[in-house]
Amino acid sequence: MLNANRLALLDELARSGTVHAVGGALSYSPSTxxxxxxxxxxxxxxxxxERVGRGLVLTxxxxxxxxxxxxxxxxxxxxESDLARLRGTAAGTIRVAVFQTAALSVLPTALDLLASSHPKLRVVVSHxxxxxxxPALAAREHDIVLGEEYPGRPVARRAGITLVPLFEDPLVLVVSPGTRHESVGELIFARAWVMEPEGNDARQWAVAACRDLGVEPRVQYESxxxxxxxxxxxxxHAIAVVPELLLRRERPRVDRLEFPGRPSRSVFTAHRAAADSSPAVTAVTEAFAQSALSR
Structure with a gap:
């Protein structure tokens, strides 16, 4: 009898190409x-x-x-989705992955909605x-993810994954209260920046956006x-471009400036297409959509 978990490992190896990538996607060590x-x-x-060089490839x-x-x-x-649909209620456990600003804002309201409308549904959340x-969704590490796309940096679509757009979230330049500047370009050039670590989509977008303005940002802090x-x-200590969603939720003591071009990121939910008819997936997706409307 074939084991579904081991089949998932083989499937992910075919997708990602390396044992290390499989381990990263499924939270296993390469040796496992x-x-x-x-x-x-x-x-x-x-x-x-079979081993080729230092890696493994499929025969x-x-x-x-x-x-x-x-x-x-x-x-x-x-x-499983069809059986759950015939049962008629959203029940059991569903694994949801979210990013930080969604966890701070959209997630709590969605959980409140689910607790009142689907009390038999257990939602397990991770960052x-x-x-x-x-990739983690395709590898079945989660059942639903709340994701984001930055301008000009679309996430790679995967066969068998359904994306549901939720809303556009403006990206805002923030500075300390009372910061003087002659122009946004002068400010971007003159002040130290805090950005996400290199390789992150938000960081790559922000650096590219500054360069499009003819300015190389001086990134002094990373987090x-x-x-x-x-x-x-x-x-x-720094200036930054952050999502409006965070500013609405946390209300930090900062001055907000319009970044040239009025950029925004796209926020979406995603699930495997095989679960399109799952009552649990539908319930969670709808709860996120309702929460997004009330943000």
Whole structure:
């Protein structure tokens, strides 16, 4: 009997290409991934991976089973969703991943709505780096993710994933109260910045946006925590571009300036298409949509 969890590992290896990427997507150590793939090989009686250089690649048989694994896992989820739909109520456990500003603002209201309308539904929430959102969803680490896209940096779409747009969230330049400046360009050039770490979509967008204005931002501080960023702005140590959603929720003591072009990020929910008919997925997605309207 094929094991669904091990099939998911093989499926993710076919998607991401390396054992380390599989481990990162599914929260396993690389050694655990390799061990489970060996067990799967014993179950099917054929080599599924082979070593090339320092990495593992799928054999012909491995690629064939990976294609079946994707279909098998999707059909299993479709069957579970159909049974839940026939039952008629949203119940059981659903795993939701959110990013920071959504966790601070949209999430609490959504949880209140779900608690009152679907008391049998248990929602397990975890924080996720937005860059990992869709890969982790495809790898079945979560059932729903609340994700974001920055201008010009669309997240890579994946087959079998349904995206539901929620709202546009303006990106605002914030400075300490009373900061003097002749122009936004002069301010961007003259002051130290706090941004998210390199490689993050928000950081890459912000640097590119400044360069489009002919200015190279002087990034002196880095933090993935936007609350840390606004505190450095409040105390006069840096300037930053942060989402309006955060400013509405936290109301920091900062002056807000319009960033040229009035950029905004897109916020969306995503789930696997095989769960389109799941009452639990529908309930959570609708709760996020209602919460977004009331933000």
């Amino acid at each position: 991934v390799s061990q489970q793939l060996k067990v799967l090989e014993q179950e099917v009686g054929v080599a599924l991976v 012909r048989e491995g690629r064939a089973l990976a294609e079946h694994a994707r279909d098998i896992l999707a059909r299993m989820e479709e069957a 996720i780096d937005p860059a990992r959102a869709l 993935p925590d936007l609350l840390v960023q606004v505190r450095l702005v409040e105390t006069g």
